[in-house]
Amino acid sequence: MAIIETRALAKSYGKIQAVRGIDLSIEKGEIFGLLGPNGAGKTTTIGMLCTILRPSSGSASIAGYDIVNKPAEVRRNVGIVFQDLTLDTILTGIENLELHARLYGIPSVIRKARIEEMLDLVDLKDRAHDITRTYSGGMRRRLELVRGLLHRPAVLFLDEPTLGLDPQTRARIWDYIKKMAENEGITVVLTTHYMEEAEQVCDRVGIIDYGRIIALGTPEELKDSLGGYMVVMRVNDPPLDTLRGLPYVSGVALNGGMVEITMKEAHLHLPDLLSRIRNVESVETRAPTLNDVFIKLTGRDIREEYTEDTGGWVESAARYRQRGN
Amino acid sequence: MNPRLVIAREGIDLMHEGHFKRELRGIYAVWWREFKIFQREKSRVVASVVQPLLWLFLFGSGVGASFSVGGVNYRDYIYPGILSMSVLFGSVFFGLYIIWDRKIDVLKAVLVAPVSRVSIFFGKVLGGCTDIIIQVLILFAFSFLFPAVNLWGIPLALGILLITAIAMVSLGLAIGSLFESLEGFQLVATFVVFPLFFLSGALFPVDERLPIWLQGAVKLNPLTYTVDGVRYALLGLNNFPLYVDIGIIVVFAxxxxxxxxxxxxxxK
Structure with a gap:
């Protein structure tokens, strides 16, 4: 049986339907990515699975325990790393882990060894006795990751684990996540809007939009579903209709000043394609990304959503900065 | 032995752990956190001890130069009242501190642990009471400077102040649960804490010389009975019988x- 099972899981706030019925089945040991723009229902879904939010309808179970009827058992079996930093910044690193160990009832005989093992995993041993207020953003994240793991959950939920971090730190965090999943043999469910990063880390992804899963599969499967390679051109006055009529072209989209063409066997058909367009200023071919999948399915660019939409993460980033003081 | 194997086995045992034991451990964990923070924030402790001493030695000595109540020097007379004040302020503000905890999301991680909300609440109450009682004990250490104070009355006074601390931390947490912004702090200080203090008889005797409206307000104030009980324990002066004082404080708590x-x- 799958470690996470959801059946028509839904949540509404008054008239607003945040999650509109999600059916998922996630196997033990998977790293599963829940991808989607702001307000798509990612955080709400995770909130329900962690028993923080009560579903309006539908059901779900984790490690065989129903999230509504057996919340204490579910809580014991899940670890969660929130989008916002939730460390106790007056306590030291080791004290934060100790508090967590006590709350989860990890017996004192193994507490110390387990905490050391965890600090070692994220290379925080030499800062363990420092107050976490003095930690950098990346260090705080790392500590939160292992705090979520401390009680050996069956499932670890990570809500935007790299939000607000610089690219280098983000790459390191992903390395740690992969290492943790391997070492501990646990199931990881994460949300992120960094599509490229999700591609590298996740075994399987579900794309969620307006509270529904609109695509589900391995990153390769989803990219293959686009039907081939991406050709991106800068063209004056592109003959869109002509392009759409070509047999080997599976999609044409305008993105800024660029024409993005999805086509099969680009290496064979590119000369023919170029012969039909005049005034080509530049051409670039690349493999499709998950972001292309997202654009194809929703007609929107997830990156644009995140720069234009103020929404949750600008606020989180602001709070994040505030906490650094 | 490989700790991982041990943990795996313990993990299974934990699932069968009793409900009651789990909650007790949760209460202890929250208390442990509060006590760590108390130990770390020494400046808070110093401030909470120095402030009542300023009241006693600056205000009390000043007024005491020309006044005494019931044959007791005014400075000694308000000692029980100032003890009650420091319990009131310390407790309510400790409780209200959860507004800040929520703002910086410290509570979030605690609230998803497999421990009930009620246990987290009790852990907080115990943590607050520990802080307050330590502060009160420090203030008791100064009681030899007040000639009218009967040192044998300290245990009874401590008991009354402990029950009051339980009540007032709970009140602070209750109000703190309702507020989402720190502006609430100022409101509560102005409309709850200061009236409770001024209307408690901490600084003046509660008798028929007071205007009627003030007498009524003072009698409705639960802190009045704390002050009265502590004053009875330490100075042998009282306006109400001890059982009334204790009864009202316990019911209020x-x-x-x-x-x-x-x-x-x-x-939320």
Whole structure:
């Protein structure tokens, strides 16, 4: 049986339907990515699975325990790393882990060894006795990751684990996540809007939009579903209709000043394609990304959503900065 | 032995752990956190001890130069009142501190642990009471400077102040659960804490010389009975029988615990 099972899981706030019925089945040991723009229902879904939010309808179970009827058992079996930093910044690193160990009832005989093992995993041993207020953003994240793991959950939920971090730190965090999943043999469910990063880390992804899963599969499967390679051109006055009529072209989209063409066997058909367009200023071919999948399915660019939409993460980033003081 | 194997086995044992034991451990964990923070924030402790001493030695000595009440020097007379004041302020503000905890999301990680909200509430109450009682003990250490104070009355006074601390931390947590912004702090200080203090008879005797409206307000104030009980224990002066004082404080504490745990459990 799958470690996470959801059946028509839904949540509404008054008239607003945040999650509109999600059916998922996630196997033990998977790293599963829940991808989607702001307000798509990612955080709400995770909130329900962690028993923080009560579903309006539908059901779900984790490690065989129903999230509504057996919340204490579910809580014991899940670890969660929130989008916002939730460390106790007056306590030291080791004290934060100790508090967590006590709350989860990890017996004192193994507490110390387990905490050391965890600090070692994220290379925080030499800062363990420092107050976490003095930690950098990346260090705080790392500590939160292992705090979520401390009680050996069956499932670890990570809500935007790299939000607000610089690219280098983000790459390191992903390395740690992969290492943790391997070492501990646990199931990881994460949300992120960094599509490229999700591609590298996740075994399987579900794309969620307006509270529904609109695509589900391995990153390769989803990219293959686009039907081939991406050709991106800068063209004056592109003959869109002509392009759409070509047999080997599976999609044409305008993105800024660029024409993005999805086509099969680009290496064979590119000369023919170029012969039909005049005034080509530049051409670039690349493999499709998950972001292309997202654009194809929703007609929107997830990156644009995140720069234009103020929404949750600008606020989180602001709070994040505030906490650094 | 490989710790991982041990943990795996313990993990299974934990699933069968009793409900009651789990909650007790949760209460202890929250208390442990509060006590760590108390130990770390020494400046808070110093401030909370120095402030009542300023009241006693600057205000009390000043007024005491020309006044005494019931044959007791005014400075000694307000000692029980100032003890009660420091319990009131310390407790309510400790409880209200959860507004800040929520703002910086410290509570979030605690609230998803497999421990009930009510246990987290009790852990907080115990943590607050520990802080307050330590502060009160420090203030008691100065009691030899007040000639009128009967040192044998200290245990009774401590008991009354402990029950009051339980009530007032619960009240602070209850109010804190309702507020989402720190502006609430100022409101509560102005409209709850200061009236409770001024209307408690901490600084003046509660008798028929007071205007009628003031007498009524003072008698409705639960802190009045704390001050009266502590004053009886330490100075042998009282306006109400001791059983009335204790009875009212206990009932008030129970009401606050019930209200606090309900509001804390419903907190978003």
């Amino acid at each position: 129970l009401l606050m615990i019930i209200m606090g745990s309900i509001l804390f459990s419903r907190m």
